[in-house]
Amino acid sequence: MSLFEEMQQAIIDGKAPVVKELTQKALSEGIKPADIFPKAIVPAMDEVGRRMRDCEFFIPEVLIAARAARAATDILRPLLVGDAAARPAGTVVCCTVKGDLHDIGKNIVAMMLESAGFRIIDLGADVSAEKIVDAVRAHDANLVAMSALLTTTMVNMKSVIEALAAAGLREKVKVMVGGAPVTESWARSIGADGYGKDAPAAVDLARSLAAA
Amino acid sequence: MSGRERVIAMLDGKAVDCLPVMPITMMFAVDQIGKKYYEYATDYHVLADAQVLTAETFDFDHVSAIAETREAPDCGAVVEYFDDQPPSVVESRALLADKSSLARLEIPDPLAGPRMHDRIKGIALLKERAGGGKVVEGWIEGPCGASADLRGINTLMLDFYDDPSFIRDVFGYTVEVGLRFARTQISAGADIIGIGDPAASLVSRKIYEEFVWPYEKRLVDGLHELGARVRLHICGNTRHILQGMGSLGCDIVDLDSAAPLDEARAAMGPDQVLLGNIDPVRDLRDGTPESVYAAMAECHRQAGPRFIVGAGCEVPRDTPAANVHALVCYAHEHAP
Numbered sequence: 001m002s003l004f005e006e007m008q009q010a011i012i013d014g015k016a017p018v019v020k021e022l023t024q025k026a027l028s029e030g031i032k033p034a035d036i037f038p039k040a041i042v043p044a045m046d047e048v049g050r051r052m053r054d055c056e057f058f059i060p061e062v063l064i065a066a067r068a069a070r071a072a073t074d075i076l077r078p079l080l081v082g083d084a085a086a087r088p089a090g091t092v093v094c095c096t097v098k099g100d101l102h103d104i105g106k107n108i109v110a111m112m113l114e115s116a117g118f119r120i121i122d123l124g125a126d127v128s129a130e131k132i133v134d135a136v137r138a139h140d141a142n143l144v145a146m147s148a149l150l151t152t153t154m155v156n157m158k159s160v161i162e163a164l165a166a167a168g169l170r171e172k173v174k175v176m177v178g179g180a181p182v183t184e185s186w187a188r189s190i191g192a193d194g195y196g197k198d199a200p201a202a203v204d205l206a207r208s209l210a211a212a
Numbered sequence: 213m214s215g216r217e218r219v220i221a222m223l224d225g226k227a228v229d230c231l232p233v234m235p236i237t238m239m240f241a242v243d244q245i246g247k248k249y250y251e252y253a254t255d256y257h258v259l260a261d262a263q264v265l266t267a268e269t270f271d272f273d274h275v276s277a278i279a280e281t282r283e284a285p286d287c288g289a290v291v292e293y294f295d296d297q298p299p300s301v302v303e304s305r306a307l308l309a310d311k312s313s314l315a316r317l318e319i320p321d322p323l324a325g326p327r328m329h330d331r332i333k334g335i336a337l338l339k340e341r342a343g344g345g346k347v348v349e350g351w352i353e354g355p356c357g358a359s360a361d362l363r364g365i366n367t368l369m370l371d372f373y374d375d376p377s378f379i380r381d382v383f384g385y386t387v388e389v390g391l392r393f394a395r396t397q398i399s400a401g402a403d404i405i406g407i408g409d410p411a412a413s414l415v416s417r418k419i420y421e422e423f424v425w426p427y428e429k430r431l432v433d434g435l436h437e438l439g440a441r442v443r444l445h446i447c448g449n450t451r452h453i454l455q456g457m458g459s460l461g462c463d464i465v466d467l468d469s470a471a472p473l474d475e476a477r478a479a480m481g482p483d484q485v486l487l488g489n490i491d492p493v494r495d496l497r498d499g500t501p502e503s504v505y506a507a508m509a510e511c512h513r514q515a516g517p518r519f520i521v522g523a524g525c526e527v528p529r530d531t532p533a534a535n536v537h538a539l540v541c542y543a544h545e546h547a548p
């Protein structure tokens with residue numbers, strides 16, 4: 001098995017300490033930090049996403065894999081600062097909306113986006129429109145990813161989009177939404193730029209929105 | 213037949229005049245009496261008023277003491293209260309953020325813990341006001357859900373791989389808490405104990421069978437020894453664990469809408485009483501009386517005669533009364 005394959009396997013198996021060791025080994029062998037994303041982390045997390053879709057992986061497996069991926073990204077991020085070729089794919093402000101405390105799905109989406117090379121500003125759960133607007137401005141974000149698990153809090157996504165518009169930021173950011181009760185047509189009706197049914201879809205969506 | 217006789221006859225495998233009906237209501241119930249959920253959560257008089265009025269208005273066969281977790285706060289967890297939605301455990305300040313504190317936790321006395329005691333008093337009041345004609349349902353948290361409340365659900369999910377022996381310890385602890393709480397609820401008048409174990413649907417079949425099932429089984433067996441009947445409710449998609457749920461020996465397996473009743477029937481055999489399970493939001497809240505009735509008929513067709521009418525989960529707030537009437541009407545107009 002190549003080093004990249006070993007890393008992929010260790011991420012899929014959720015073995016954070018092994019991933020850390022292999023990342024250090026890769027660097028000591030002269031592998032460029034920016035290469036480790038597309039060759040190890042991204043394909044591994046794509047596979048994790050596939051397994052989640054196929055019900056081979058459930059929440060614990062996805063969370064330990066994401067944690068393992070983070071063991072690599074934590075080492076690599078600081079090394080990538082200033083590397084023009086390794087600019088983040090985009091900066092994403094992530095959160096669960098006001099009134100909603102469900103954060104497992106949001107955490108998974110955030111971790112998958114992070115391993116796909118995005119810079120993540122995770123505001124947590126129960127987040128007001130105002131805070132989101134501030135974070136977009138402060139971090140110069142180009143994406144907002146909002147999650148809601150309650151039919152009663154979904155509506156707050158609309159207020160966030162309105163607040164972004166009122167702050168003059170709507171043209172600057174793409175807004176993606178998700179969470180169990182959210183649907184494609186509802187996302188369209190509130191003026192979001194995209195909807196994703198699960199974490200792999202969130203990654204595809206973020207990639208296409210960031211490229212647009 | 214009274215609602216009480218109907219439910220008990222169904223569970224005993226005896227003849228009933230029509231299908232029993234036992235939907236979960238919390239926020240919907242409190243809205244019926246024009247009070248805030250904060251009051252429902254903190255004052256058993258409000259809970260009893262809401263439950264009795266809702267059960268009478270819609271002609272349910274049961275009244276329930278169901279609400280948010282009472283065990284976690286009495287174990288010492290920090291809970292945040294809101295004006296008009298269920299209180300919630302504060303995950304960032306989880307009681308078992310440090311696992312070693314588990315060794316120091318005691319099994320709370322339900323009559324001393326304020327939140328548990330409120331439920332006990334609620335059950336006594338429900339028994340007094342409705343217990344003649346309706347089944348009185350108590351409620352406890354299942355091992356996976358209760359442990360998530362103490363440890364933080366995100367962290368608990370990692371513990372399955374990081375520290376299986378901690379999982380066994382904390383699950384064992386929560387089962388003891390649950391049984392002690394249930395014993396007092398039964399003394400206060402509960403005929404049925406509902407177990408809510410929402411987080412159990414988030415794990416794989418392998419983890420469910422290895423870790424969750426044995427403790428749910430211990431709980432179900434313990435409740436039976438105490439003389440109660442048992443309703444198990446696991447929110448979310450349980451398709452992968454139906455077989456396990458069916459082999460716990462519960463009197464009622466109450467399924468969420470993501471798990472089709474025909475699959476449950478195939479997995480659990482002809483004798484298991486199934487309860488459910490129209491989609492609470494899409495079918496019940498957003499449907500019409502006609503579509504609710506039709507969706508219920510489809511559930512009944514899939515479940516067969518050992519069946520109790522209900523929604524997949526809590527009846528959402530803002531569900532039109534006519535839709536809830538339609539659900540009950542289906543039950544009243546059909547024998548098993």
Ligand code: B12
Pocket residue numbers: 059099100101102103104105106108109145146147148149150151152176177178179180181195196197198199200201202205297298300301303365366410411413414447448449468493524525526
């Ligand atoms: C865990 C849980 C809780 C925990 C949350 C803990 C936490 N830290 O998250 C606690 C106990 C706090 C809780 C509380 C409540 N809950 Co709750 N909860 C659940 C449960 C069991 C699991 C949710 C979950 O994590 N799913 C797993 C994740 C991975 O799925 P997901 O979030 O959908 O995310 C995926 C996709 O949707 C997508 N995605 C998610 N976000 C985003 C964002 C973007 C941008 C994109 C593209 C994609 C995307 O990707 C994710 C990964 O594939 C569900 C029932 C169930 N089993 O589904 C109920 C459920 C969500 N809860 C519900 C309710 C009603 C409540 C309460 C009101 C009380 C109650 N009656 O139980 C309170 C409300 C508290 C509050 N104010 O938020 C209902 C919601 C009904 C509705 N439609 O409105 C559910 C469906 C249960 C039910 N059947 O009634 N709950």
